[in-house]
Amino acid sequence: MNNVNYDKTVAVIGAGIMGLATAYYLAKKGYKVTVFEKEKEIGGMAVTFNFSGTEIERFYHFHCTSDYDYFEMLEELGLKEKLHWTSTSMGYWYNKQLQPWGNPVALLKFKGLSFTAKFRYGLHAFMSVKRNRYDDLDKIESTGWIKKWVGKEAWNKLWKNLFELKFYEYSEQLSAAWIWSRIRRIGRSRYNMFKEKLGYLEGGSKPLIHGLADAIKKHGGTVLSGTSVKAVTQDSSGLYHVATENDAGFLFKNVVSTIPLPYISGIFECIDEKSRNMFEKTINEGVVCVIVKLRKALTGNFWLNVNDPDMDIPGTIEYTNLNPLNGEHIVYIPYYMPITNSKFNDSDEVYRNKIKSYFMEINKELKDEDFIDIQVSRYKYAQPICGIEYLKTIPQIKMDNHKIYIADTSYYYPEDRGISEGIKIAKHISSLVEENE
Numbered sequence: 001m002n003n004v005n006y007d008k009t010v011a012v013i014g015a016g017i018m019g020l021a022t023a024y025y026l027a028k029k030g031y032k033v034t035v036f037e038k039e040k041e042i043g044g045m046a047v048t049f050n051f052s053g054t055e056i057e058r059f060y061h062f063h064c065t066s067d068y069d070y071f072e073m074l075e076e077l078g079l080k081e082k083l084h085w086t087s088t089s090m091g092y093w094y095n096k097q098l099q100p101w102g103n104p105v106a107l108l109k110f111k112g113l114s115f116t117a118k119f120r121y122g123l124h125a126f127m128s129v130k131r132n133r134y135d136d137l138d139k140i141e142s143t144g145w146i147k148k149w150v151g152k153e154a155w156n157k158l159w160k161n162l163f164e165l166k167f168y169e170y171s172e173q174l175s176a177a178w179i180w181s182r183i184r185r186i187g188r189s190r191y192n193m194f195k196e197k198l199g200y201l202e203g204g205s206k207p208l209i210h211g212l213a214d215a216i217k218k219h220g221g222t223v224l225s226g227t228s229v230k231a232v233t234q235d236s237s238g239l240y241h242v243a244t245e246n247d248a249g250f251l252f253k254n255v256v257s258t259i260p261l262p263y264i265s266g267i268f269e270c271i272d273e274k275s276r277n278m279f280e281k282t283i284n285e286g287v288v289c290v291i292v293k294l295r296k297a298l299t300g301n302f303w304l305n306v307n308d309p310d311m312d313i314p315g316t317i318e319y320t321n322l323n324p325l326n327g328e329h330i331v332y333i334p335y336y337m338p339i340t341n342s343k344f345n346d347s348d349e350v351y352r353n354k355i356k357s358y359f360m361e362i363n364k365e366l367k368d369e370d371f372i373d374i375q376v377s378r379y380k381y382a383q384p385i386c387g388i389e390y391l392k393t394i395p396q397i398k399m400d401n402h403k404i405y406i407a408d409t410s411y412y413y414p415e416d417r418g419i420s421e422g423i424k425i426a427k428h429i430s431s432l433v434e435e436n437e
């Protein structure tokens with residue numbers, strides 16, 4: 001063995017927000033970090049691209065008033081001034097009609113729903129926002145929980161379609177705690193009962209992603225993009241050998257992985273079989289995300305829920321109604337689905353044509369020439385599927401008998417994926433590494 005000192009060396013796999021934030025916290029504590037990122041551009045789900053002259057994220061990102069770890073990180077990196085808040089609105093495309101949504105008045109005036117169904121739907125939303133405990137919800141399935149509260153009519157008209165077009169065959173396997181936390185996060189991000197309050201970062205997630213990479217380098221760390229990790233093995237001295245596709249490999253005392261769990265068993269040969277089996281059983285959905293640049297607004301809303309038998313989308317996100325971007329009009333349409341669904345491999349042209357026709361139906365003023373650009377991107381492991389008592393089905397972050405730490409977005413449970421949650425887990429991992437020195 002050579003005489004290099006490997007003390008305090010850490011390999012971090014994945015340069016999405018969680019990998020970068022973990023590397024940042026560890027570098028600040030004096031660790032020698034090396035981040036490995038498979039793609040040429042760092043950022044993972046929060047990567048930025050050039051969309052017909054507009055620098056924008058591949059997937060939209062908004063922030064809620066409860067994103068405390070995110071705010072703390074912005075403060076640390078000197079980016080707090082770039083965070084802005086907007087009073088956003090919601091709409092519902094229902095019965096071929098655009099209706100206001102997302103506040104008690106809109107619910108009362110909503111056309112196509114009985115008063116009882118409105119009351120039960122509203123009560124469930126209200127109680128979910130007020131609730132803090134989730135231990136009982138962790139043990140039950142979500143559709144049964146919602147139906148019990150809202151009744152058959154509100155379930156069929158308002159919820160069913162959202163579940164079917166987001167979770168497909170997994171719709172009836174999800175933990176109620178996981179669905180509840182989404183309702184609560186959005187429901188609590190408000191100026192008052194009638195006004196929603198959402199945040200965005202000027203420049204999107206790019207200033208955060210690149211701010212983290214710069215800070216890692218300032219503390220002596222390295223970020224290697226375009227460097228996919230192929231295998232992690234342990235040598236006789238207990239060090240970890242991280243093999244990449246374009247190099248013989250590197251040695252480290254600690255390894256942190258933030259890549260999606262389904263990749264783990266193929267890379268980490270050295271961890272025990274029980275953990276590898278648990279990682280293998282995790283389920284993730286992919287996303288096909290369509291992004292559209294228009295000459296006119298689609299609607300005045302940030303969110304638009306869609307329930308239309310002729311449209312295979314549960315909703316749209318009109319990002320420029322949150323972040324004005326110099327008067328541009330940009331809309332995202334995420335199609336989440338299991339990657340085994342044949343639609344996942346439909347051509348970009350199929351998606352472009354569908355979305356164009358849906359938009360022209362929703363806003364009759366939109367003409368062919370109003371579509372400046374439409375792009376389609378795919379992410380294979382975009383959304384973990386969290387079933388009942390989910391945390392019992394995945395291993396602990398620290399692998400037994402190893403200095404290997406593994407987490408991805410599913411460790412945010414019962415919270416859904418979010419940049420703030422990624423930062424929170426990163427902080428936790430950096431403490432675990434330190435504790436296990």
Ligand SMILES: Cc1cc2nc3c(=O)[nH]c(=O)nc-3n(C[C@H](O)[C@H](O)[C@H](O)COP(=O)(O)OP(=O)(O)OC[C@H]3O[C@@H](n4cnc5c(N)ncnc54)[C@H](O)[C@@H]3O)c2cc1C
Nearest residue numbers: 014016017018037038044045059061062228229417418419
């Ligand atoms: C459509 C969509 C909308 C979203 N909207 C919001 C929102 O509004 N607000 C919010 O807070 N969050 C939102 N999120 C969630 C947020 O983007 C994620 O929680 C967060 O970006 C995940 O970061 P991560 O680092 O955990 O994972 P990832 O971003 O997936 O990072 C993992 C990284 O690992 C890399 N990698 C994989 N395999 C290897 C390998 N073998 N070697 C090296 N590198 C590898 C990948 O290339 C990737 O860069 C959204 C996500 C999606 C998909």
